Amino acid sequence: xxxxxxxxxxxxxxxxxxxxxxxxxxxxxxxxxxxxxxxxxxxxxxxxxxxxxxxxxxxxxxxxxxxxxxxxxxxxxxxxxxxxxxxxxxxxxxxxxxxxxxxxxxxxxxxxxx
Amino acid sequence: xxxxxxxxxxxxxxxxxxxxxxxxxxxxxxxxxxxxxxxxxxxxxxxxxxxxxxxxxxxxxxxxxxxxxxxxxxxxxxxxxxxxxxxxxxxxxxxxxxxxxxxxxxxxxxxxxxxx
Numbered sequence: 001x002x003x004x005x006x007x008x009x010x011x012x013x014x015x016x017x018x019x020x021x022x023x024x025x026x027x028x029x030x031x032x033x034x035x036x037x038x039x040x041x042x043x044x045x046x047x048x049x050x051x052x053x054x055x056x057x058x059x060x061x062x063x064x065x066x067x068x069x070x071x072x073x074x075x076x077x078x079x080x081x082x083x084x085x086x087x088x089x090x091x092x093x094x095x096x097x098x099x100x101x102x103x104x105x106x107x108x109x110x111x112x113x114x
Numbered sequence: 115x116x117x118x119x120x121x122x123x124x125x126x127x128x129x130x131x132x133x134x135x136x137x138x139x140x141x142x143x144x145x146x147x148x149x150x151x152x153x154x155x156x157x158x159x160x161x162x163x164x165x166x167x168x169x170x171x172x173x174x175x176x177x178x179x180x181x182x183x184x185x186x187x188x189x190x191x192x193x194x195x196x197x198x199x200x201x202x203x204x205x206x207x208x209x210x211x212x213x214x215x216x217x218x219x220x221x222x223x224x225x226x227x228x229x230x
Contacts, residue, residue, distance in 0.1 A: 041223065041224075042221075042223055042224075043118070043157075043205050043206075043207065043221025043222050043223055043224055044157065044205075044221050045221065046218045046219070046220075049218075085156075087156055101147060101159035101162050101170060101173065102147075102149075102157070102159065102219060103159065104149075104156030104157045104158070105156050106154070106155055106156055107156050
């Protein structure tokens, strides 16, 4: 399983754009990159997933360079409610490996200030 | 529709006791997962069910931990002879189980287990 490295914590202010970068130098050809968000006392929640280039949904954007050795989660105009832990995960589809479990690191604690 | 639910939300027990934690997955989801999360850490995989069978139990830490899913929906995680180190949040997740790339897992709120 590809190991991921992301900052332990980040601080921001309301209305700013936040970019969280995750390194995954040994990502495999079949691996996808997925980001989850976790609020205190709740389970993780899926944010976005991508394989290469850029993916955007109503919540965030995910930028993946050509070498796929890193990825950046971009949260536009954050609010106080975006304060949470953000996890970057890398793994192959279940069809390839038969393994469906997610491997979480320690995540990035984002604190949004007023 | 209803999400993944877990009961109880909190459980306090004494060292050496037996506990059961319940998970109700999203209706129709064939895949069910158990994770354990210690304070300040990301969730750690325990076991994965596809239907009624445990397809991957490689994350169970030892034989005191056991999980069942007899009818392919509700699952129970059972911990025998609890130890203080078992204290954690136990998370359950489910997914459609229809394969494909990077299937999304939907998590419940967790059960907070405290072993005194």
